[in-house]
Amino acid sequence: xxxxxxxxxxxxxxxxxxxxxxxxxxxxxxxxxxxxxxxxxxxxxxxxxxxxxxxxxxxxxxxxxxxxxxxxxxxxxxxxxxxx
Amino acid sequence: xxxxxxxxxxxxxxxxxxxxxxxxxxxxxxxxxxxxxxxxxxxxxxxxxxxxxxxxxxxxxxxxxxxxxxxxxxxxxxxxxxxxxxxxxxxxxxxxxxxxxxxxxxxxxxxxxxxxxxxxxxxxxxxxxxxxxxxxxxxxxxxxxxxxxxxxxxxxxxxxxxxxxxxxxxxxxxxxxxxxxxxxxxxxxxxxxxxxxxxxxxxxxxxxxxxxxxxxxxxxxxxxxxxxxxxxxxxxxxxxxxxxxxxxxxxxxxxxxxxxxxxxxxxxxxxxxxxxxxxxxxxxxxxxxxxxxxxxxxxxxxxxxxxxxxxxxxxxxxxxxxxxxxxxxxxxxxxxxxxxxxxxxxxxxxxxxxxxxxxxxxxxxxxxxxxxxxxxxxxxxxxxxxxxxxxxxxxxxxxxxxxxxxxxxxxxxxxxxxxxxxxxxxxxxxxxxxxxxxxxxxxxxxxxxxxxxxxxxxxxxxxxxxxxxxxxxxxxxxxxxxxxxxxxxxxxxxxxxxxxxxxxxxxxxxxxxxxxxxxxxxxxxxxxxxxxxxxxxxxxxxxxxxxxxxxxxxxxxxxxxxxxxxxxxxxxxxxxxxxxxxxxxxxxxxxxxxxxxxxxxxxxxxxxxxxxxxxxxxxxxxxxxxxxxxxxxxxxxxxxxxxxxxxxxxxxxxxxxxxxxxxxxxxxxxxxxxxxxxxxxxxxxxxxxxxxxxxxxxxxxxxxxxxxxxxxxxxxxxxxxxxxxxx
Numbered sequence: 083x084x085x086x087x088x089x090x091x092x093x094x095x096x097x098x099x100x101x102x103x104x105x106x107x108x109x110x111x112x113x114x115x116x117x118x119x120x121x122x123x124x125x126x127x128x129x130x131x132x133x134x135x136x137x138x139x140x141x142x143x144x145x146x147x148x149x150x151x152x153x154x155x156x157x158x159x160x161x162x163x164x165x166x
Numbered sequence: 167x168x169x170x171x172x173x174x175x176x177x178x179x180x181x182x183x184x185x186x187x188x189x190x191x192x193x194x195x196x197x198x199x200x201x202x203x204x205x206x207x208x209x210x211x212x213x214x215x216x217x218x219x220x221x222x223x224x225x226x227x228x229x230x231x232x233x234x235x236x237x238x239x240x241x242x243x244x245x246x247x248x249x250x251x252x253x254x255x256x257x258x259x260x261x262x263x264x265x266x267x268x269x270x271x272x273x274x275x276x277x278x279x280x281x282x283x284x285x286x287x288x289x290x291x292x293x294x295x296x297x298x299x300x301x302x303x304x305x306x307x308x309x310x311x312x313x314x315x316x317x318x319x320x321x322x323x324x325x326x327x328x329x330x331x332x333x334x335x336x337x338x339x340x341x342x343x344x345x346x347x348x349x350x351x352x353x354x355x356x357x358x359x360x361x362x363x364x365x366x367x368x369x370x371x372x373x374x375x376x377x378x379x380x381x382x383x384x385x386x387x388x389x390x391x392x393x394x395x396x397x398x399x400x401x402x403x404x405x406x407x408x409x410x411x412x413x414x415x416x417x418x419x420x421x422x423x424x425x426x427x428x429x430x431x432x433x434x435x436x437x438x439x440x441x442x443x444x445x446x447x448x449x450x451x452x453x454x455x456x457x458x459x460x461x462x463x464x465x466x467x468x469x470x471x472x473x474x475x476x477x478x479x480x481x482x483x484x485x486x487x488x489x490x491x492x493x494x495x496x497x498x499x500x501x502x503x504x505x506x507x508x509x510x511x512x513x514x515x516x517x518x519x520x521x522x523x524x525x526x527x528x529x530x531x532x533x534x535x536x537x538x539x540x541x542x543x544x545x546x547x548x549x550x551x552x553x554x555x556x557x558x559x560x561x562x563x564x565x566x567x568x569x570x571x572x573x574x575x576x577x578x579x580x581x582x583x584x585x586x587x588x589x590x591x592x593x594x595x596x597x598x599x600x601x602x603x604x605x606x607x608x609x610x611x612x613x614x615x616x617x618x619x620x621x622x623x624x625x626x627x628x629x630x631x632x633x634x635x636x637x638x639x640x641x642x643x644x645x646x647x648x649x650x651x652x653x654x655x656x657x658x659x660x661x662x663x664x665x666x667x668x669x670x671x672x673x674x675x676x677x678x679x680x681x682x683x684x685x686x687x688x689x690x691x692x693x694x695x696x697x698x699x700x701x702x703x704x705x706x707x708x709x710x711x712x713x714x715x716x717x718x719x720x721x722x723x724x725x726x727x728x729x730x731x732x733x734x735x736x737x738x739x740x741x742x743x744x745x746x747x748x749x750x751x752x753x754x755x756x757x758x759x760x761x762x763x764x765x766x767x768x769x770x771x772x773x774x775x776x777x778x779x780x781x782x783x784x785x786x787x788x789x790x791x792x793x794x795x796x797x798x799x800x801x802x803x804x805x806x807x808x809x810x811x812x813x814x815x816x817x818x819x820x821x822x823x824x825x826x827x828x829x830x831x832x833x834x835x836x837x838x839x840x841x842x843x844x845x846x847x848x849x850x851x852x853x854x855x856x857x858x859x860x861x862x863x864x865x866x867x868x869x870x871x872x873x874x875x876x877x878x879x880x881x882x883x884x885x886x887x888x889x890x891x892x893x
Contacts, residue, residue, distance in 0.1 A: 101332060102710060102726065104367040112363055129339040130332050133372050136353055137365050150343045154351040 085110065085131075088120065092143070095121040095131070104130040111138045121146045127155075135159050171267065174219050178264055181212050182257050189250050189257075196245045196304045197326045197373035198356045205253070206235045212260065223277035224263055230288040231256045244397065248472040252287040255468065259284055304375045305399065306475075308352055312377060315349035319377035321385055322399045326356065331370040333625050338374060346380040346388050368621065368729060415445050416478050423471055435467035442474055451477065510573050517569050525562055531555055576616040578656040578665065579607035581623060585654060588624070592631055598638070599649045600631060609656040611663045615737050615757055619665065622733040622741075626667045626753045627652065629727070634671035634751055644748065646670065661759050668752040674703050674745035686710055703745050707731045764873075766885055768851040769834060772816030775851065777885035779872070784835045784842065786850055794831060803844055805835055811892070812844040818891055819870070838889035845888075856883065 085103045088094040093110045095103075110117070111134065119135060121127070124146035132155055135142055142159040145152035185208030188201045195201070213228035231253050237243040259280055266274045304324050309316040327338045342351060354373040378385055382398040389396065419438040423431070439462035446455035454477040461473035532555055539548055582604050593600040611619075635641075635650035642648055653668040679702055683689045688708045689697075697705075705711060709728040734741045739757035766777035787805075794803050794812060801812040812833065833844045856875040872887035 101337070101368075105729075105732075108362070108365065108367045127339070128332075128337050129327075129370060129372065130367055132339060132353070133355075133370070134365065134367055136355065136372070137360070138362055154342075154348070155339070155353070158353050 084124075087114065087117070092118040092120045094123065095119070095127065095146075096123040098125050099127040099131045101128040101130045104128065104134060107131055107134050111140070118143060121151075121159075123147065124151065127151060132159075168271075171219060171271065174215055175264055175268055178212060178215055178260070181208050181215070182260055182264075184208055185212070186254065186257055189253055192245060193247065193250045195354055195356060195373075197324060197354050197375075199326065200356075202235065202239060202245070206232065206239060209235060209253075209256075219273060221263070221267075221273035221277070223281035224260060224273070227256055227259065227281045227284045230285040234288045241394065247475055251468050251472055252284075255287070255465075256284055304352075304354065307354075308350060308375050308377055311352060312350035315377045316401075318379050319349055319401050321378050321380060321382045322376070322401055323378070323382075323385060323389075324354075324373060324375045324397045325389065325391060326373040326395050327370045327391070328395065329369045329371065330621060330624060332368050333621050334628065336370070338370065338372070341389055341391065342374055342376065344388055345376065345378055346384055347378045348376060349379055350377040352376070412445050412448070413478055416442055416474055420471060420474050420478075423467055423474075431467050435462060435470050438474075439470050442470075442477070446477060514569065514573055518566075521562060521566050521569060525566075528555060528558055528562065571612075574613045575610040576613050577607060578609045578611060578616060578619075578663075580616050581619045582607045582654055582656070584620065585623075585627065589627070589631070589652065592628060596631060598631060598635055600635065601649050601651050603651065603653045604655075605653065606656040609658055609663060611656075611757060611759060615663070615739075618733065618737055619755075619757075622730040622755070623654075623665065623667065625727070625730050627654070630667055630669040630671070630751070630753070634669035634673075636672050640672075644672075658759070663757045663759050665755040665757065666752055668750060670750040673747040673749060673751050674706065674743065676702055676745075676747075679703065679705055682711065683708070700744075703743055706743060707741065764885065765853065765855050766883075767834070767853050768883065769815070769845075769847040770849040770851060771814075771847045772819065773848075774816075774819075775877070775881065775883055776815065776819075777856065777875070777883050778834060778836060778845070778888065779885065780853060782836045782838060782888045784837055786832070786834050789831045789833050789844075791829075791831060803833070805842060805844060808842070810835070810842050810844050812846055813892065814846045816848070818845075819886075836888045838892055841892065843888065843892050845891075856885070 084095060084097045084099045085107045086094055086096075087110060091114070093107070093114065095107070099107075111119075117140075119138070119140050120143040121135070122143060122145070125148050127146075127148075132151075136159065142156070144156040144160055146156065185205050188205035188208060192198055192201045192205060209228050209232040213225050213232060216222075216224040216228060234243075234249055234253065238245050238249070243249070263274060263277060305322050308322060325338065325342070327336060328334070331338060342348070352375045354375055356371050356373050380388075382400050386393075386396065386398060419442050423435060423438055439458055442458050443455040446452075446458065454473075458470065458473045458477060461469035465472075531551075535548060535551055535555065585604070586602055589600055589602045630652055631650070635652070636644070636646075638648050641650065651670045653666070655664075655666040655668065657664050676699055680694060683702075683705045684691060684694065688705060688711060694702070707727045707730075709726065711726055711728065731741045734755050734757070737757055739755055742754050742756070743751060744754070745751040765780040767780050767783050768775055768777050770776075789803055794801050801814075802809050803812050804810070812831075831846050832848070832850060833846050834850070835842060835844050837843075870887055870890045872885050872890075874882050874884050877883045
């Protein structure tokens with residue numbers, strides 16, 4: 083499991099985050115509506131995981147270690163969401 | 167005004183509103199297939215309505231707009247701001263006509279001129295070159311977000327994966343990661359925005375727009391996705407041929423027009439048109455200058471905006487794949503919109519009418535008894551007839567429930583019919599020829615179940631194809647036909663609906679399942695050795711299990727069978743897998759016929775009445791206190807030779823926890839998944855069948871509760887979800 087709740091209350095994405103993590107991430111997002119998301123240790127993320135981060139409209143602490151995610155996905159997640 | 171016209175006006179206005187909404191969303195999210203289809207349907211239905219009231223001019227205009235959208239649906243044209251603007255102008259005109267009809271009671275006579283000028287909007291740009299010269303909204307979006315990347319880009323693309331992509335083992339981002347010379351990437355959510363708690367994590371609702379400096383052919387090859395899901399545009403010669411100042415001035419005019427209040431718009435548009443035209447003339451773009459003035463004089467501010475955008479874009483874009491197959495045709499796997507209306511057989515309506523009659527008679531009978539009671543009739547003389555009426559009411563309500571529930575059913579065909587085509591594609595992708603047999607498509611099930619069945623079924627079918635069926639040579643060696651056989655079957659058994667996927671492949675490799683389960687740490691060797699063969703086979707449903715030896719494009723990655731089990735359990739069903747070594751395997755979904763009627767057992771805890779679904783209750787027992795062992799803060803008791811946790815229901819629910827009574831504990835042993843738990847309650851009440859309503863609003867996210875229903879005395883009965891209680 084690469085999605086977990088950190089000791090400081092943030093939702094942490096670490097290492098590779100395959101699709102199996104999507105459901106766990108969703109339930110954490112739902113059960114912790116105020117929690118920050120931190121994906122700085124994330125090495126890869128399935129589209130389903132990224133999609134949830136986007137849908138959650140939370141500001142995400144980044145960038146992740148992976149270059150592709152850092153360059154192309156992180157900006158979209160750290161951008162303030164319109165009216166969400 | 168006649169009733170017919172009145173009805174027409176109501177419906178037409180609704181359709182205009184809905185279609186406008188679809189068009190506007192489409193403008194923001196050009197990749198949104200559902201909205202495109204919605205807008206298309208809107209025009210189509212309006213056209214039909216216009217035909218019925220014999221308003222020929224309106225039907226003609228709507229037909230033109232429908233054609234415009236249909237070209238987009240077929241992939242012949244891309245969605246442009248101009249097209250959306252034109253379609254909205256048509257709706258504006260329709261509203262004016264509707265107002266006229268409302269005032270005069272019939273279609274206006276002088277509508278043809280207005281109709282013709284609108285139709286001209288759609289008939290003009292039919293040549294593909296002209297169509298592709300119009301600005302692409304998503305491209306605009308990319309260029310504004312990534313101006314530097316846009317300058318260096320040679321190719322722009324938009325990729326819209328199927329909603330079921332994840333179930334097909336796709337990871338679209340993983341594909342894009344491999345894109346050569348990727349410069350910029352934007353994620354575009356598709357479909358309705360939903361609150362997080364309504365999000366299906368396994369439905370792909372994203373489209374991807376990207377810029378790359380590699381040529382289009384190379385990108386198409388590297389991405390390797392279905393052509394119909396991909397639009398590639400070659401960007402040549404950089405920008406519009408305007409210098410930076412000129413394009414800044416044009417952009418400023420656009421901003422000014424967007425910000426202008428409605429009443430001053432005409433005047434400002436005039437000055438904007440003149441400014442833009444002289445800038446374009448100065449840049450040597452005489453043609454564009456003329457186009458801007460012409461558009462303004464013909465269509466005012468709206469035309470001007472379109473022409474300005476086109477001028478800014480120049481003729482810089484040409485479509486690299488003008489003949490892409492229609493995405494919608496390839497979208498056999500795309501999620502169907504939920505069925506909003508139901509077709510109900512006349513007999514079923516008749517049955518309801520009969521029931522209503524009987525209820526009316528009963529009502530009259532009760533009124534008579536009420537009069538007798540008010541007149542001072544003795545209780546014992548009333549008891550007998552009251553009891554009789556109550557029994558009759560009982561029967562009628564039962565019949566009524568039955569009749570209403572049967573209106574919510576759909577044939578399983580609705581799901582099955584999507585598989586033949588899908589199977590061909592999957593079979594071809596894997597190089598495994600396969601024959602599909604479908605049985606019992608007429609079997610009916612609750613609408614909600616039928617609509618949720620597709621994804622789990624797709625996953626199982628895909629697994630059967632990928633892991634179940636052997637390769638051709640192995641099949642021939644085993645004395646089977648070269649072509650594999652997959653059977654989709656549905657049938658009714660009592661109150662349950664069975665849906666099966668059967669293949670004639672090799673069956674489940676039990677030894678392999680054991681190895682994998684151990685490797686993945688799903689189970690320890692000691693426990694494994696105690697399991698029966700069927701129990702071992704069942705391990706494929708454990709989270710994190712996947713037996714693919716080689717990772718194929720279809721499965722081996724992506725969602726496991728555990729997701730299938732979870733999806734079916736959400737519907738109140740069960741999944742089982744039966745394997746016949748060498749002969750094949752069968753996955754069976756056992757689903758409730760309806761998800762609305764639930765048998766519950768009611769209990770009291772902390773002064774509150776709660777319902778427990780009967781299917782979770784194993785046994786009720788009276789437990790002497792000394793048989794309860796206290797382990798730290800928790801309690802446990804021995805049930806059928808196993809130590810079982812004991813939970814005080816009132817405490818678990820934060821109800822007023824009365825002090826532990828000294829007498830025996832009343833315990834309900836309940837099952838959640840494969841776990842058994844004892845729930846201590848204050849009183850056991852009764853069993854009943856209830857129409858369970860899911861929690862709404864504030865309570866919808868409440869854990870441990872699966873729904874609520876009204877009790878006879880007006881109290882609300884909260885029905886508990888035992889699994890969530892112990893989690």
